[in-house]
Amino acid sequence: MKFLCIDCDEVMTFAERELPGDGTLAAVFECPDCGREMAMLTNPMETKLVSGLGIQVGGRTVPDQPLELVRSSVTTGDEQAFADLPLTAGTVRWSEAAAERLQGVPGFVRGMVKKIYGEYAVERGIEEITPEIMDRARQDLGLEGM
Amino acid sequence: MTERTRKVRTYHEVADPDSEDIVGQIEAQRSKLVGRLADIDRLVVVASGKGGVGKSAITANLAALIAERGRRVGAIDGDLHGPSLAAMLGAERTPLVVSEHGVEPAVGAAGVKLMSMDLVLSDGAPLEWRQPEVAGFVYQSTLDTGAVRELLADVVWGELDFLLIDAPPGTDKLARLLELLPVIDTLLLVTTPSEAARRAVGRTVRQAHGTGISTIGLVANMTAHECPDCGRSEPMFEADGAARLATETGLELWAEVPFEPRFAVATDAGRPLVLEAPESPAARELGRLATKLANATSDTA
Ligand SMILES: Nc1ncnc2c1ncn2[C@@H]1O[C@H](COP(=O)(O)OP(=O)(O)OP(=O)(O)O)[C@@H](O)[C@H]1O
Numbered sequence: 001m002k003f004l005c006i007d008c009d010e011v012m013t014f015a016e017r018e019l020p021g022d023g024t025l026a027a028v029f030e031c032p033d034c035g036r037e038m039a040m041l042t043n044p045m046e047t048k049l050v051s052g053l054g055i056q057v058g059g060r061t062v063p064d065q066p067l068e069l070v071r072s073s074v075t076t077g078d079e080q081a082f083a084d085l086p087l088t089a090g091t092v093r094w095s096e097a098a099a100e101r102l103q104g105v106p107g108f109v110r111g112m113v114k115k116i117y118g119e120y121a122v123e124r125g126i127e128e129i130t131p132e133i134m135d136r137a138r139q140d141l142g143l144e145g146m
Numbered sequence: 147m148t149e150r151t152r153k154v155r156t157y158h159e160v161a162d163p164d165s166e167d168i169v170g171q172i173e174a175q176r177s178k179l180v181g182r183l184a185d186i187d188r189l190v191v192v193a194s195g196k197g198g199v200g201k202s203a204i205t206a207n208l209a210a211l212i213a214e215r216g217r218r219v220g221a222i223d224g225d226l227h228g229p230s231l232a233a234m235l236g237a238e239r240t241p242l243v244v245s246e247h248g249v250e251p252a253v254g255a256a257g258v259k260l261m262s263m264d265l266v267l268s269d270g271a272p273l274e275w276r277q278p279e280v281a282g283f284v285y286q287s288t289l290d291t292g293a294v295r296e297l298l299a300d301v302v303w304g305e306l307d308f309l310l311i312d313a314p315p316g317t318d319k320l321a322r323l324l325e326l327l328p329v330i331d332t333l334l335l336v337t338t339p340s341e342a343a344r345r346a347v348g349r350t351v352r353q354a355h356g357t358g359i360s361t362i363g364l365v366a367n368m369t370a371h372e373c374p375d376c377g378r379s380e381p382m383f384e385a386d387g388a389a390r391l392a393t394e395t396g397l398e399l400w401a402e403v404p405f406e407p408r409f410a411v412a413t414d415a416g417r418p419l420v421l422e423a424p425e426s427p428a429a430r431e432l433g434r435l436a437t438k439l440a441n442a443t444s445d446t447a
């Protein structure tokens with residue numbers, strides 16, 4: 001898919017992604033010439049079709065994780081199936097509220113989610129992960145269903 | 147009437163890449179898979195087109211036997227919805243270690259490295275995907291194919307002499323598996339002497355010919371049954387479908403594995419027959435098959 005600003009005859013570039021959490025997705029595109037913005041809104045089925053291919057709208061922003069599709073999309077996984085090794089890139093603290101929220105993530109995918117948030121924080125020099133950071137990371141990284 | 151002459155450039159007239167870069171992302175997945183399989187000497191797919199003919203049991207026994215002979219062997223259970231390889235290879239269920247390199251495979255009989263959905267699903271649970279409430283089935287094959295791709299590409303196989311893939315029944319699923327694999331050294335097609343198997347496997351042979359796999363071997367399973375009392379060998383099926391299939395397709399019959407009750411008892415309990423009773427007729431025939439496989443694949447390599 002390409003988005004063309006008709007007035008400028010320019011291809012609009014991907015600007016940001018929003019995940020309201022109901023399975024839908026908003027991808028914002030911007031004209032590099034006139035600055036006009038538009039949003040592409042996808043319904044849950046369209047969103048799923050793309051994520052089912054292991055693909056992210058707007059391009060990949062996190063390196064893909066081992067068994068990412070399986071871990072993020074299987075609902076009948078064993079809570080104890082995986083033992084994720086800790087981050088090698090650096091260390092981050094988890095605030096109590098953030099740690100609590102992480103506990104709400106199914107064990108099948110928790111270790112992977114923790115690692116993705118951890119890498120996000122380390123890359124940006126964030127020392128402590130809070131629920132707000134988690135929200136921001138989810139939007140920035142396009143983590144649907146994690 | 148208002149005049150409408152505005153002309154919008156077409157997709158192909160716009161040279162810029164796609165916004166979501168689907169093609170680029172799929173190519174990245176592909177090169178990851180190719181990179182992972184680069185250290186594997188021989189890729190062997192065990193398939194049939196017919197269900198219940200012994201694909202998994204033969205995969206498990208071949209893997210264990212080749213490993214027992216000192217080669218580095220991996221096995222993938224390509225059957226996501228009816229996984230059985232982990233149980234047949236007696237793999238212990240411990241949490242799979244995930245590092246930045248990928249998921250460490252489980253280890254089964256004779257040290258075979260193994261990956262199966264069975265190892266990650268809740269005990270006894272079927273594979274269920276999170277999918278939209280309406281028309282979820284539309285996504286099923288996309289998700290399934292993605293999962294098989296991950297089993298191949300995201301597992302730390304390391305260097306292997308052989309990677310055996312137990313294919314699910316049905317030509318549709320086999321087609322998707324074959325499409326994912328960059329090269330296939332050998333395709334083993336398991337059949338039984340029954341007429342039903344001859345017809346079903348015949349379809350798979352035609353399908354395989356279309357994919358250009360050079361080495362295809364037919365394995366006839368459950369051919370004869372030895373009477374435990376008198377020791378006489380009786381055919382299991384009246385038909386000679388496997389022999390007919392070989393003649394019709396011009397493929398060579400690589401092995402004829404007899405039916406042996408303890409084959410199932412041992413293998414299904416996680417102790418492949420070739421290790422438990424290496425002198426039994428079925429195990430000896432599997433031994434010949436393993437030798438044939440090793441020679442065939444080295445010819446073409
Ligand atoms: N030669 C044999 N003698 C005795 N039992 C056998 C023999 N071959 C296979 N079996 C047993 O038959 C049963 C079916 O075999 P298996 O599960 O390997 O078939 P399959 O082709 O993989 O089935 P599916 O299509 O469901 O994947 C198993 O219990 C297996 O141990």
Ligand SMILES: [Mg+2]
Nearest residue numbers: 201202225230
């Ligand atoms: Mg099977």
Ligand SMILES: [Zn+2]
Nearest residue numbers: 005008031034
């Ligand atoms: Zn513009």
